[in-house]
Amino acid sequence: MTITEIQEEIVDEFSMFDDWMQRYEYMIELGKSLPLIEEQYKTEDNIIKGCQSKVWVHAELDNDKLVFTADSDAIITKGIIAILIRAFSNQKPQDIIDANTNFIDEIGLKEHLSPTRANGLVSMVKQLKLYAIAYQTQLN
Amino acid sequence: MIQTSFNIETIRKDFPILNREVNGCPLVYLDNAATSQTPQQVIDVIVDYYQGYNANIHRGVHSLSQEATDAYEAARGKIQKHFNIAKPYEVILTSGTTHSINLVANGFSSFIKEGDEILVSAMEHHSNIVPWQMLCEHTGGVLKVIPMNQNGELIMDEYHGLLSEKTKLVFCNHVSNALGTINPIEEIIEAAHKVGAAVLIDGAQAAAHIKPDVQALDVDFYTVSAHKMCGPTGVGMLYGKEEWLKKLPPYQGGGEMIEEVTFEKTTYADLPHKFEAGTPNICGGIAFGAALDYMNSIGFDAITQYEDELINYATEQLLAIEGLRIYGTAAHKTSVISFNIEEIHPYDIGTILDKLGIAVRTGHHCAQPIMDFYQIPGTVRASFSFYNTKEEVDVLVEGVKRARNMLL
Numbered sequence: 001m002t003i004t005e006i007q008e009e010i011v012d013e014f015s016m017f018d019d020w021m022q023r024y025e026y027m028i029e030l031g032k033s034l035p036l037i038e039e040q041y042k043t044e045d046n047i048i049k050g051c052q053s054k055v056w057v058h059a060e061l062d063n064d065k066l067v068f069t070a071d072s073d074a075i076i077t078k079g080i081i082a083i084l085i086r087a088f089s090n091q092k093p094q095d096i097i098d099a100n101t102n103f104i105d106e107i108g109l110k111e112h113l114s115p116t117r118a119n120g121l122v123s124m125v126k127q128l129k130l131y132a133i134a135y136q137t138q139l140n
Numbered sequence: 141m142i143q144t145s146f147n148i149e150t151i152r153k154d155f156p157i158l159n160r161e162v163n164g165c166p167l168v169y170l171d172n173a174a175t176s177q178t179p180q181q182v183i184d185v186i187v188d189y190y191q192g193y194n195a196n197i198h199r200g201v202h203s204l205s206q207e208a209t210d211a212y213e214a215a216r217g218k219i220q221k222h223f224n225i226a227k228p229y230e231v232i233l234t235s236g237t238t239h240s241i242n243l244v245a246n247g248f249s250s251f252i253k254e255g256d257e258i259l260v261s262a263m264e265h266h267s268n269i270v271p272w273q274m275l276c277e278h279t280g281g282v283l284k285v286i287p288m289n290q291n292g293e294l295i296m297d298e299y300h301g302l303l304s305e306k307t308k309l310v311f312c313n314h315v316s317n318a319l320g321t322i323n324p325i326e327e328i329i330e331a332a333h334k335v336g337a338a339v340l341i342d343g344a345q346a347a348a349h350i351k352p353d354v355q356a357l358d359v360d361f362y363t364v365s366a367h368k369m370c371g372p373t374g375v376g377m378l379y380g381k382e383e384w385l386k387k388l389p390p391y392q393g394g395g396e397m398i399e400e401v402t403f404e405k406t407t408y409a410d411l412p413h414k415f416e417a418g419t420p421n422i423c424g425g426i427a428f429g430a431a432l433d434y435m436n437s438i439g440f441d442a443i444t445q446y447e448d449e450l451i452n453y454a455t456e457q458l459l460a461i462e463g464l465r466i467y468g469t470a471a472h473k474t475s476v477i478s479f480n481i482e483e484i485h486p487y488d489i490g491t492i493l494d495k496l497g498i499a500v501r502t503g504h505h506c507a508q509p510i511m512d513f514y515q516i517p518g519t520v521r522a523s524f525s526f527y528n529t530k531e532e533v534d535v536l537v538e539g540v541k542r543a544r545n546m547l548l
Contacts, residue, residue, distance in 0.1 A: 020163075020495055021546075028546060052487045052503045052518065073517060074485035075547060119487060 003095055006087050007103035014107035023108055027079030034082045037069040048123045053077045055120035059131040066093050066135055068128060077119050080104075080112050084121075088128055093139060096132035101125055145442040151527050154179040154434075158527065165497030168532045168539075173317050173476055173523030174501055175367045176348055178431075182370060185430040189423045197422055198413075212422055215429030216412075219377050222432045223362065224353040229411040230385065232378040233425050237344040238267040240363035240378035241311075243415060244340055245271035247388030248309055254280030257306045259299070259337075261323065262288040262513065263316040266506040268342055272311065286312070288513070292319040292468040300331055307337040314346035318507040318521065319468025320451075320476030322346070329359050338384065344368055344376075348525065349447060349474045351440040354379050366424065371431035375424030378415070385411050392417040443526045447475055450524050454533045461541055463548075467510075467519055478505075478519040481540070484547045486520045492543035493520075498536055 001009075017023045041058035048055040053074035060067055068089040072078040087103070088096050104113050112121055152158050155177045160167050169177060189211070195204035197212050213228075220228050234240045252258070258272050262285050276283045286299045294312075303310075310332040315322050325341050332339045340361040343352060347364040354362050361384065365376040380388070390397055390408055397417040399407040408414045435443070454477055458464055463482040480486060490502030503518040504511045511518055522536060 024492065024495070025546060053485060054517075074487040076488045076491050 003087055003091055003099045010083060010087065011103050011106045020108065024076065027083070027109075028075055029079075030082040031072075031075040031077075031079035034078070036078065036081060036085065037071040041069065042071065048120045048127055053119050055081065055124045057124055057127050057131075059128075059135070061135050061138070062090070064092055064139065065090050066096060066132060068131070070124065072120065074119065077112075077121060080109060080121060081124065083107075083109075084125065084128070093132040093136035097129060097136060146438050146446075146526075148446075148527070148529060151438065152529075154181065155527055156180060156183075162497040162499070163495050168496075168498040168535050170522040170524065170528065170532070170536060171499045171501050172348070172525040172528075173345060173368070173505075173521065175373065176370050176525055177527070178372065179370055179434050181434050182372070182427050182430045186372065186423055186427050189426055194423070196419055208422055211426045212420075215425045218429040218432050222351065222436065223377075223379060224355050225379055226355060227382060230379055230382055232380065232385070232412045232415045233420055233428075234363075234376050234378050234415075235374050235421065236365040236367070236376035237342055237363045240361075240376060241268060241340070241342065242271050243378060243391040244361055244380070244388070245275045246391050249275050249278050250389055251387075252276075252279040252281040252308055255306060256281045256308045257284055257302075257304070258282070259284050259286055259302055259307060259310045259332075261286045261294055261312040263292065263294070263319060263321065263323075263507065263510055264311070264313060265317055265342070265344075266508070268311060268313065269509070281308075282306075288321075291470050292316065292321045292473075292510075293470045294321075294323055294328075296324065296327060299328065303331055303335045303337070305335055307332065307335050310337050310339045311342070312339075313342040313344070314350065314352065315343075315474055315476075316468065316507075316510075317345045317476070318505040318510050318519070319470065319478055320473040320523075321468055321470040322350070322472040322474055324472075325359070326357060329357055333358070345476075346474075348435075349440075349444060360384055366428035366431060369431055370434055371428040372424045375421045375428050377428075382411070385415070388415075390414050390417070438526065444474075446526055447524055450528060450530065450533065451475060451477065453530055454522065454524065454536070457533060457537045458540065461537070461544065463544070464540070467514055467516070475525070476521060476523045478521045480516060480519055481544050482548065484544070486518045488547050489520045489540065489543045492546060493536075493539045496535075496539045496542070498539050500536075 037056055042056050046056045046058050053072050055072045057070045068085050070081045157177050193204050193207040195208045197209040216228055216231050219231050272283050284302055287295050289295055312323055312328055314325055329339045338360040341359050343362050343364045348369040360381050362379040367373040397409050397414050399409045464479055467478045486502040490500055493500055501521045
């Protein structure tokens, strides 16, 4: 599936929820259930320091596709990470570079990707793109 | 209902922002330690200034400039009276507490010699630690920390043990922004003076709840920010004893702070202008005076009594929630309740509370050393003001319970 198709699928899933409580409960479930990153990659190097919650991101190339794993110490942040990973991981670097994150807005979680939220997610999205640029350069 | 000498419903009508909704719920504003809300009486003063007499001060020949100067200096007079400062020129108007502290730290860098010691408390805001670290890097001075106990109280025996003839300056907040502890500043000041050290007290968190008398305290420097006490952001006060302000070199060069300038030499202006370079926050200064008028019209005794009852009620209700722990349980505290629930990240609780229209602060509150002391990433902090109600505490408690059920 392309990034756009996955994003549409996520938007569809979220359209089933009536209110913010259900959306958040779903995200908290996602956050709780997913082991996102291997402990060995939870290093200082891989940490993105938001003011409040810590976010770790690790990237590695699998043939021509980039695979991300990530984690956070806050569960809601972790839930959003799970959604972002689902959309961006296992894709070609150039597709990641070209993709946008508007679907986060459409599923009612816009505030978490606002630059004023000190939760590390904005820096995380930036970091995903930077990894994609770096690996794209390598592939070229 | 808490018995008060003021009518809480009337008071709340003074704050237009308290009528708004957030995420479809009535706003419950419990982030007063970060900034307080502004009453209509102060908003009116700000609007009047820009509509009626906006002009640069201290230099104009025209009437508007004179009116603005009079209003600005009248505000200085109100600040002087409020803090019982002996002379009007001991009131330096700054952009706020951080600016004030940097001004003093910069001045002390010309006095501190290698091996001299500066004491700071273990519960300081980052803005109170960094300037002294920078000073020590430049001068070879040594920064020492007055430790605290598990309740979030300074260990005074250790403080007395740290004092010596090497101590040049002691720095401490009057009230901790992260824990709400009221520090024993009378004892701190008296003991420091016995070894000849100066004392700077950061009153940013205290000034909305306690009316300090700087002469009775005999403190050398005291600083506050207007925005924590119903005034606007970007303005604050540094009080300094005249002898200290005369000794300290100017902090910034620019207009207002000079008497005479040639390319060979500049003579500095008298106090307070020596420390007030450039065009100040004129409107902010005037509004700061109006904010003090507003708070004094309610009365600090009434404010303290009401807030104490409110915080006791909130403490009792929150502690009834399973797994909730309060950080900062000092015998003397005010206005702040910092807490966590089991292993839940404070950011998650804050996010759910925001969805319910409840504004709290989460994180390390710019006091990372305190969080390291308790080995936690941060806390949820609810901070109260005289315009908060018992009903709002109930909304908070229900919100925290709901967040707990969702997150555990």
